[in-house]
Structures are given as C-alpha cells and as structure tokens.
Amino acid sequence: MTISNPSLLIDLNAVTKAYQTDAGFFMALKSIDLHINAGEFVAIVGKSGSGKTTLINMITGLDRPTDGEILVGGEKVEKLGENQLAIWRGRTIGVVFQFFQLLPTLTTLENVMLPMDFCATPAFSERRDRAMELLRLMEIEDQASKLPAKLSGGQQQRVAIARALATDPPILAADEPTGNLDSRTAAAVFSLFERLISLGKTVLMVTHDPDLARRAGRQLHIADGVIVDDVEGRQVYK
Ligand SMILES: Nc1ncnc2c1ncn2[C@@H]1O[C@H](COP(=O)(O)OP(=O)(O)OP(=O)(O)O)[C@@H](O)[C@H]1O
Ligand SMILES: [Mg+2]
16 A cells, blocks of 8 residues: 555545434535544544534544545555454554543453453553553552542543553544543643653544643634634644
8 A cells, every 4th residue: 555645644535424313314524534644633623513523433433434435544444344443443543432431340450451351462461561551651550459430530531541542552532531520630631642642642632622622733623514624733742
C-alpha cells in the first residue's frame, strides 16, 4: 500500500451515516472528509445531537458507515468483521467513555489487565507489571486492589484510561471523558491526555467544555453531521 503522507493515521473520505428512524432515514454524518496525523490532539465539539459520538463510533469501528471509506493506520475499518474488529481495536485504538464502564466485580488492576488477556498481548508474564505501570502513569497505583465502586469518578476515569492503553494502541478515542466529572477533576484528567500526547499518542476527545477544547492542538466543530470548522489551536505536543 502507498501512503502519500507517512504520518497520516486517520483518514475519512466521504463518510456518511444514516440511521433508520420511524420518520425515515436520518443523516447523522453527511459526507465527512477528515485527515488526522499521528501525534495530533483533536478535540471534537458541537451541540448535542450534532454527530460527535457517531463520528467517534465510525473511527473506532463500534458502528459502521452507510457510505464512504475509513482508514485507520492503513486498515479499512469498515471492511473488518466483528472478530477482526475487536483484535484490531485492541492493537490500534483505545476507547474511553463518559461513564467509565469498568467491570464492577473486578479490581482496578484486573480491569486494566482484561484487554491484555483478550488480545493476548503483552506476554502473560508481563501483564501485571504493565498494568501497574499504566496505573502509575495515571497516578492511581495505590488503588490497584480496590473495586471500582470504592473509587471516585475521577479515579474511575483514570482506570478506564489505563485500561484503554493496556495493549499500547497508538490512538486513544474518548467520548466526553470528563462529562461526568467536576471541573477540577476534569482538568486533571485532561492533563493526563496531554501527557499521552507528549508520549507520542494520538488523542481524539469529544468534549462540551470549550476551555478544555481550546487546550487541544486542533478543534473540530461539528453541526448537523458536518464539520463546519477545523481550527489548529495551541500546540501541546513537541
Ligand atoms: N441508533 C440511532 N438511531 C437513530 N438515530 C440516532 C441513533 N444514534 C444517534 N442518532 C441520532 O443521530 C444524531 C447524532 O447523534 P450523536 O449521538 O452522534 O450526537 P452527539 O453529538 O454525540 O450528541 P451528544 O452531545 O448529546 O452526545 C442525533 O440526532 C441522534 O438522535
Ligand atoms: Mg455523544
């Protein structure tokens, strides 16, 4: 395969998503073109219902486009089958949600180790150390043996980010990761994303918080399923 721009990591061409509703088809994304390079920190902003989650779901392969092409790391995401998708996601893109979605019966450490077991990477003997290292990176290693219910929201989100990084994917996609956190905790979680950028990751983050969005390197504004503005902001990466 020829990649004209070697640092191009996420490449959407004329991506359309139509949902079937009682009233007929609803166009949630309308022929989106989007190109993201490795190392970018992209904030996705827009009103409720504008298509932010739909866009993230297309890039992570959590849902499929109605039309168009999505290349992530050179792989055509819409062509992957369900089993291939799960493995591909583990290798390529970690996903973080607003409500953390940790498994309640597993400890913090076990939650972080889960994707490693699923993707069989890293080697079995390294998984525990790797999970602890990620908890340290998220400054939450002292909570390793606790159940999620014993943690604060901000702590749970740190665990969820550690889990998303478990198999060392180059991309992290987060859908309103700070939406359920108070503003101080949100700022602390946000600075963890900045740290990941400095470690060479690519981060996509949906947010309703304009102050946080401004701190990302690039802001995508979405309205009615269209990217209406694409602003290069502060460069947070080296
Ligand atoms: N499964 C679905 N079936 C039908 N319509 C849907 C479905 N999912 C989303 N939509 C519609 O598509 C549009 C975009 O939804 P989406 O969830 O992407 O918005 P959003 O920007 O993430 O909003 P929010 O800020 O509230 O999370 C909305 O009008 C929504 O009602
Ligand atoms: Mg949403």
